[in-house]
Amino acid sequence: MMLEIKNLEAEMGENKILKGLNLEVNEKEMHVIMGPNGSGKTTLTKAIMGHPSLKVTGGDILIDKKSIKGLPPDERARLGLFLQFQNPIEIEGAGFITFIRTAKDARNGGLTDVKGLISRIKEYSKELGIEDKILERGINQGFSGGEKKKSEILQMALLEPKISILDEPDSGLDIDSLKIVAGFINRRFEETEGGFIIITHYNRMLAYIKPKFVHIMMDGKIVASGGPELIERVERDGYDSFKV
Numbered sequence: 001m002m003l004e005i006k007n008l009e010a011e012m013g014e015n016k017i018l019k020g021l022n023l024e025v026n027e028k029e030m031h032v033i034m035g036p037n038g039s040g041k042t043t044l045t046k047a048i049m050g051h052p053s054l055k056v057t058g059g060d061i062l063i064d065k066k067s068i069k070g071l072p073p074d075e076r077a078r079l080g081l082f083l084q085f086q087n088p089i090e091i092e093g094a095g096f097i098t099f100i101r102t103a104k105d106a107r108n109g110g111l112t113d114v115k116g117l118i119s120r121i122k123e124y125s126k127e128l129g130i131e132d133k134i135l136e137r138g139i140n141q142g143f144s145g146g147e148k149k150k151s152e153i154l155q156m157a158l159l160e161p162k163i164s165i166l167d168e169p170d171s172g173l174d175i176d177s178l179k180i181v182a183g184f185i186n187r188r189f190e191e192t193e194g195g196f197i198i199i200t201h202y203n204r205m206l207a208y209i210k211p212k213f214v215h216i217m218m219d220g221k222i223v224a225s226g227g228p229e230l231i232e233r234v235e236r237d238g239y240d241s242f243k244v
């Protein structure tokens with residue numbers, strides 16, 4: 001098992017948000033998590049990445065059978081975890097190539113093939129419809145909402161994570177961009193050994209992506225797991241039908 005989340009409990013400030021959450025993600029598996037606003041989906045991504053604002057009060061998170069609970073975010077990234085933020089932040093200064101190269105060097109001991117990296121940036125940017133010149137600015141600096149989402153998906157593809165966690169990669173994308181991004185994620189999924197966790201509210205992306213595993217999260221826990229039929233149930237009956 002690549003990623004194992006066992007009975008995870010976590011607090012934000014005084015609020016208990018994660019209340020005994022279990023999830024397992026293996027190589028080459030795509031998992032979709034759906035759930036009402038405020039159910040704790042983004043909090044779960046923060047717990048996996050080791051966000052300092054979150055207090056993990058119980059349970060464990062393991063990568064390749066080793067607990068990562070005490071590790072800071074950069075070490076988790078080095079182990080191959082990647083998080084695409086629901087609301088990507090802007091980073092002043094560092095240009096895209098430098099940023100990616102530094103991140104890759106940290107994982108491979110400085111052996112990044114820069115020429116190869118640049119040609120992949122060009123290839124993927126073209127696929128995603130990202131204009132070359134925006135990558136000369138700081139990371140996400142002055143990017144539109146959709147450009148930020150695409151830039152983060154581009155980072156993910158270049159870093160080739162073991163586990164890619166995408167928090168609403170479809171939000172804020174226009175119809176054409178949605179199709180492009182979904183197709184891009186699907187191709188990267190097919191050609192890597194990595195596992196994917198995709199958080200989404202709608203099945204519009206799922207016209208292009210066919211996840212085998214779907215989980216419903218409510219009030220800090222996974223309350224149902226199954227296949228794509230759960231997505232149809234959410235669309236038809238809403239989340240009330242999952243209340244226990």
Ligand SMILES: Nc1ncnc2c1ncn2[C@@H]1O[C@H](COP(=O)(O)OP(=O)(O)OP(=O)(O)O)[C@@H](O)[C@H]1O
Binds near residue numbers: 014037038039053
């Ligand atoms: N810093 C904080 N202090 C206290 N409570 C917080 C803090 N940050 C988030 N929360 C609460 O944690 C709960 C879960 O939030 P979270 O962002 O994980 O939800 P979500 O499932 O991602 O929702 P959405 O679908 O709207 O993105 C919410 O009730 C939120 O108000």
Ligand SMILES: [Mg+2]
Binds near residue numbers: 042043086167
């Ligand atoms: Mg969220």
